[in-house]
Amino acid sequence: MRITDYELFEVPPRWQFLRLETSDGLVGWGEPYTKWHFVNGSAPATRSAVDQMIQHYVLDADPARIEDIWQSMYRSSFYRGGPVHMSAIAGIDEALWDIKGKRCGEPVHELLGGRVRDRIRVYEHVSVPHDEPVADAAAAAAREARSAVDEGYTAVKLVPTGGLERIDVPATIDRAETVVGAVREEVGPEVGVALDFHGRASKSMAGRLLDALEQFDPLFVEEPVLPEQGPELARLAEQTTVPLATGERLYSRWDFRPVLESGAVDVVQPDVSSAGGITETRKIAAAAETYDVALAPHCPIGPLALAASFQVDACAPNALVQEQVVIGEDRPLSYVEDPSPFEPTDGFLDVPEGPGLGVSIDEERVRDLDGEDLSFERPVGRRPDGSVGER
Numbered sequence: 141m142r143i144t145d146y147e148l149f150e151v152p153p154r155w156q157f158l159r160l161e162t163s164d165g166l167v168g169w170g171e172p173y174t175k176w177h178f179v180n181g182s183a184p185a186t187r188s189a190v191d192q193m194i195q196h197y198v199l200d201a202d203p204a205r206i207e208d209i210w211q212s213m214y215r216s217s218f219y220r221g222g223p224v225h226m227s228a229i230a231g232i233d234e235a236l237w238d239i240k241g242k243r244c245g246e247p248v249h250e251l252l253g254g255r256v257r258d259r260i261r262v263y264e265h266v267s268v269p270h271d272e273p274v275a276d277a278a279a280a281a282a283r284e285a286r287s288a289v290d291e292g293y294t295a296v297k298l299v300p301t302g303g304l305e306r307i308d309v310p311a312t313i314d315r316a317e318t319v320v321g322a323v324r325e326e327v328g329p330e331v332g333v334a335l336d337f338h339g340r341a342s343k344s345m346a347g348r349l350l351d352a353l354e355q356f357d358p359l360f361v362e363e364p365v366l367p368e369q370g371p372e373l374a375r376l377a378e379q380t381t382v383p384l385a386t387g388e389r390l391y392s393r394w395d396f397r398p399v400l401e402s403g404a405v406d407v408v409q410p411d412v413s414s415a416g417g418i419t420e421t422r423k424i425a426a427a428a429e430t431y432d433v434a435l436a437p438h439c440p441i442g443p444l445a446l447a448a449s450f451q452v453d454a455c456a457p458n459a460l461v462q463e464q465v466v467i468g469e470d471r472p473l474s475y476v477e478d479p480s481p482f483e484p485t486d487g488f489l490d491v492p493e494g495p496g497l498g499v500s501i502d503e504e505r506v507r508d509l510d511g512e513d514l515s516f517e518r519p520v521g522r523r524p525d526g527s528v529g530e531r
């Protein structure tokens with residue numbers, strides 16, 4: 141069997157779906173995480189990277205040899221790693237696993253050693269209106285958290301601050317404390333409340349925020365500082381008992397290695413569609429396990445990326461909880477023929493049983509929506525003095 145053809149679709153909101161076809165007529169799907177968006181209608185960088193990887197290393201290859209294709213794509217690219225290259229590799233890797241699973245009539249996790257759990261815990265995002273007065277923002281966040289818990293979720297996540305000064309005023313800390321306190325009070329101690337600092341905080345602000353929010357027992361605090369501030373992350377870990385998490389902007393075992401070696405984190409959050417696919421994320425998970433670190437895969441994109449994440453969650457002993465933005469949402473689910481793999485019970489999804497990634501794509505709908513204008517411009521986040529901050 142050989143890989144004979146591919147198509148890369150670009151569909152709303154800004155997702156890429158990759159279709160690989162084999163000489164036997166089998167089709168596999170993957171979702172490279174779109175990087176460097178469609179600014180003013182221009183092509184995302186991932187499109188060119190996928191084209192190049194497939195034309196150099198995938199067309200005419202035997203799809204059974206996933207590891208060999210992965211190594212070819214990674215090592216033969218002299219300039220390697222990073223968000224664009226590893227996302228292209230990821231989407232291709234997912235499609236190859238989908239093909240292998242369909243060929244064997246088994247879900248991918250079955251081929252990776254079999255499932256280690258029956259259900260996968262997922263969390264729901266709670267949005268915080270940071271521009272509103274603090275009492276309103278806290279009430280809105282508490283309401284959203286309540287509704288997630290009423291739907292059965294056992295964990296939620298929120299971003300407790302807007303943009304920050306390098307060293308901000310006490311009111312900013314008080315505000316975060318009020319918002320997170322309101323959510324904790326609303327959901328009680330049986331629910332995980334994860335916080336995402338989103339890399340917005342300097343090490344000074346991260347320290348102050350961790351001190352103020354530790355009383356609410358966060359499930360974890362994500363990106364307390366930017367991923368490039370590794371030594372600062374390690375110092376923060378020494379001052380707090382809050383589990384720290386990072387990884388959505390790390391792309392390979394080699395990126396995670398210093399984070400794990402520093403002992404700074406309790407949770408790693410590789411994105412299967414950004415970090416080299418199922419092949420690489422499973423290895424990152426195994427590396428994390430040796431440091432007694434949990435896995436909570438990042439996934440703010442579409443149903444194929446989430447389905448690929450489920451395959452890793454199913455067989456990674458240290459998987460803690462899965463991020464998602466698909467469940468209960470009309471548009472993401474309109475791309476699949478059967479939404480049942482994305483319908484949780486009590487905040488958990490059954491481990492998928494279908495072959496490959498366990499989802500079938502509604503190809504007609506994907507073809508219909510491919511080519512729509514996906515223009516998007518990420519605004520520059522500026523502080524009150526006009527300087528550029530983190531968003």
Ligand SMILES: [Mg+2]
Nearest residue numbers: 336338362388
């Ligand atoms: Mg995040």
